[in-house]
Amino acid sequence: MKIFFPFFIFFIAFTGFSQTENNPIVWNSSINKISETEYDVVLKANLLQEWHLYSQYNPEGASQPLEIVIPENKTGYELIGKAIESETVKEFSEIWEKEEIFFKDNATITQRVKITDTSITSITIDVYGQVCKEACIQVEESFSFALDGKKLEKITIVLNFKSKKLTQNLKLDLKNTALLEVKTDNSDTGDSLFNIFLLGFVGGLLALLTPCVFPMIPLTVSFFTKQSQSKRKGILNAILYGVFIVIIYILLSVPFHLIDGLDPNILNTISTNIWLNIFFFVILVFFAFSFFGFYEITLPSSWGNKMDSASNVGGFIGVFFMALTLAIVSFSCTGPILGSLLAGSLGTVGNPAFQLSAGMTGFGLALALPFALFALFPNLLNSLPKSGGWLNTTKVILGFLELAFAFKFLSNSDLVGHWDFLKREIFIGIWILIFLGLALYLLGKIKFPHDSPIKKLSFFRISFGVLVIAFVIYLIPGTFKNPTWSLHSLSGFPPPQFYSIYEQESDCPLGLNCYKDFDEGLNAAKETNKPILLDFTGWACVNCRKMEENVWSNPEIYSILKNDYVLISLYVDDNEKELPASEQFDFVKANGKVKKIKSYGDKWSTFQVLNFKNASQPYYVLMNADLEILNTPQQYTDIETYKNWLEKGLDNFKK
Structure with a gap:
């Protein structure tokens, strides 16, 4: 599984700056003509001491490997195989628990290009990768060449003032970010x-x-x-x-x-x-x-x-x-x-x-x-x-x-479209009808085209039919305003409990008080002097519902969430609810492509990746109003682990 662990940096419009810790890699490039239709693009990288640039062959699940591609809007030429690399180093990484392959000090990368349209006069290739020391910085370079050997100017994406400002607002000045780099043990994840x-x-x-x-x-x-x-x-x-x-x-x-x-x-x-x-x-x-x-x-x-x-x-x-x-x-x-x-x-x-x-x-x-x-x-x-x-x-x-x-x-x-027609109780009611139909079929009351005549009900059909009827009885209280029992065993399948035909105290999980905008939640944390539980969730996220209905519902955890934290729930898949026109903007992603931030889902998913280098849900972060991280992030887990995690965050907040 690919795991991306980059630290995003701001795009810089100038290429002639010196090599520093913020810019640990400097490139030189050239192009050599091999034949009328083939060229070698040679890229040379000088690395600052102790910094590593990862090879194309770095294993999946470790630091991001080098990738050389042709931009989507360019045609008339193609890459021939993978690039030839200069000497690389192999070293076991305790973080990723894999043997990583990387360049040390310098790298020479030679990529052969074949011209398929002789009318073109220039070519461009993009290079993506990662350089790491204690932290990692994304490599995003674009190299353009005239086919007569003259180097072309690099094209830089320029954002308008509004997009620059809103992008800046999306970026948090987090403190104690070393905790974000600690791997969370999620071995018990329900979707392993x-x-x-x-x-x-x-x-x-x-x-x-x-x-x-x-x-x-x-x-x-x-x-x-x-x-x-x-x-x-x-x-x-x-x-x-x-x-x-x-x-x-x-x-x-x-x-x-x-x-x-x-x-x-x-x-x-x-x-x-x-x-x-x-x-x-x-x-x-x-x-x-x-x-x-x-x-x-x-x-x-x-x-x-x-x-x-x-x-x-x-x-x-x-x-x-x-x-x-x-x-x-x-x-x-x-x-x-x-x-x-x-x-x-x-x-x-x-x-x-x-x-x-x-x-x-x-x-x-x-x-x-x-x-x-x-x-x-x-x-x-x-x-x-x-x-x-x-x-x-x-x-x-x-x-x-x-x-x-x-x-x-x-x-x-x-749920994602906010259509409000398949509420929790209606969903459960449909399931009741479906499984009631299954019970009637097993007991011989319903027949289908290829069924053989039933002379006598078998022990299996009767037993299974009784089990299905028991399941229907289990479902029925789920349609009540105040269920006799909760349907914890089905968590994640029906809509969340607050998505109900009955009037609810709030539209937050379990009736908790929550904020669905980060800035509003941050202001509330400052006013109440409470720590923040930042909850990256999704309307269609099965594990999010399981956490809310099986873990958050635990009395001790529920009490902590209600009394000791300011809960901010950000729905990263809320793509049907558009932002006001004044809040929509263009965002340059790590691969250099422009992403239109038009919906709340666009905003919060980008916010999560930009600040926390993570794109999975559920994803929980504890911080104070000064944006200081209080504990390692947490994901899908059990009651005891989550309770200890919340309590440790409170202890760190008080200190």
């Missing part, structure tokens, strides 16, 4: 890769119990064990078949890493987009009705036929195409589950691309295990239940779950 892997694994197990996949297990295992020249080879082929299944599903997540590589926050950004969430809602409803049996979602039959023909090839290639054939022909059952996995990964806080890969790995592993297991122990095939109506029952149950999951995405759109 392991948890996502387990969810994917469960999804794969459910997919096994569908009519498209389950009957394939004995057929495929028998093919390998009987058609191979030896039993050993048959077992090896079956295991290889399982390995290829896992690889195929992991490969499905690769495009999302490429998208994420263009902008590390792009998937988190689109996950809070109103129209994307509506799209997921429509797709999941579409998937649900396919599981109900009203229609089938299949890939073109020609794909399956071509893969099936290719599977006749011998050796590893044939086994791979057999695995690919399974993935294609079973899509009508696995597609809806994979769609839910994709939607769930994009809707979580963290790195969605890696979460999706973890989920796909779990999904593929669950699908692959039976093929390898039964190949090793073929006698177990006799213990498998026979195919029948129970497989269709499993599909219909999954359809109800898809339908319930779909409304989570519609709720995200409603």
Whole structure:
């Protein structure tokens, strides 16, 4: 996972300043003609003593690697491979717990460029990276060259007075910032890769119990064990078949890493987009009705036929195409589950691309295990239940779950758009109807197109039906103004408790008094002489709701938040609520691109990254009214850790 740890600096319009701690790197550049269509751009960097510039090959999850790109508005030429680097140093970093690769003292970087349009007269390349000592400074350089060898003047982005002033206002003069650099232990985060892997694994197990996949297990295992020249080879082929299944599903997540590589926050950004969430809602409803049996979602039959023909090839290639054939022909059952996995990964806080890969790995592993297991122990095939109506029952149950999951995405759109139509109690009411429908189906009161006649209800259907009815009873108090019990086990799925059809004391979590503007909260802290709890949150943030409803609701923590802190909640995904025209401005990002700050979400997400070098939510910072950090930042965690964190902040405030 990429973690960016830069200290943003103001853009300087002059290039001829001396090398200092604020400017630890000085560049020289030149261009050499190799042929009529190829040039070498040579960049030489001199580094101040003890400062490091990180290589293109610095590992992911450590300091930001060097990146050389062509600006988006430039055409007519392309980069040939990665740049050639001069000697680098490898050294283990205790902060990142990785071996980092960097330049020391100086660096020479040679990038070959190919001209594809002979009419162009100049080229420009941008360089992004990071130089670090105790702190880190972002490298953002643009080099332009005339193709006759003359160097062109560097173009500098100039902001108008209003944008400069509002950008300056967004930047805080924080004190005790060393605490911001301390890594927070968030090993218990609810959206850890392991948890996502387990969810994917469960999804794969459910997919096994569908009519498209389950009957394939004995057929495929028998093919390998009987058609191979030896039993050993048959077992090896079956295991290889399982390995290829896992690889195929992991490969499905690769495009999302490429998208994420263009902008590390792009998937988190689109996950809070109103129209994307509506799209997921429509797709999941579409998937649900396919599981109900009203229609089938299949890939073109020609794909399956071509893969099936290719599977006749011998050796590893044939086994791979057999695995690919399974993935294609079973899509009508696995597609809806994979769609839910994709939607769930994009809707979580963290790195969605890696979460999706973890989920796909779990999904593929669950699908692959039976093929390898039964190949090793073929006698177990006799213990498998026979195919029948129970497989269709499993599909219909999954359809109800898809339908319930779909409304989570519609709720995200409603919250971010401030539409106020899918309030908490209405959402829970819809879930009550969905799961009541599932209970009636299990008890034989509702039938779908592919259901077999039920002569006698099985023990499984009755037992599962009773459990679903118990869940419905659990949900019902959630529609009351004063619930008999809270729905803590569902935290993050329904809208927050203050988003209610009933009149609430405030529109803040748990009825607390909070400010949704930083300056207003800061003034309140000065007047009351209380410390600040700065809460970076989001309307569509699942972990934020879990923290509020499971951790903040603890009586001791609730008392501390209510009496001892000034709470400032800034919603970074509030992109539908526009700032007044007088407060809208242009902001130059770290990569040199201009970002239009038009909404409150734009403002607070930029405010978080600019001052705290972090873009995840929930993200909590303790400070006093003099902008002095009181404790290390905190994220998703447990009650005891959060309580101790708040108390330590109070102690530091009193000192």
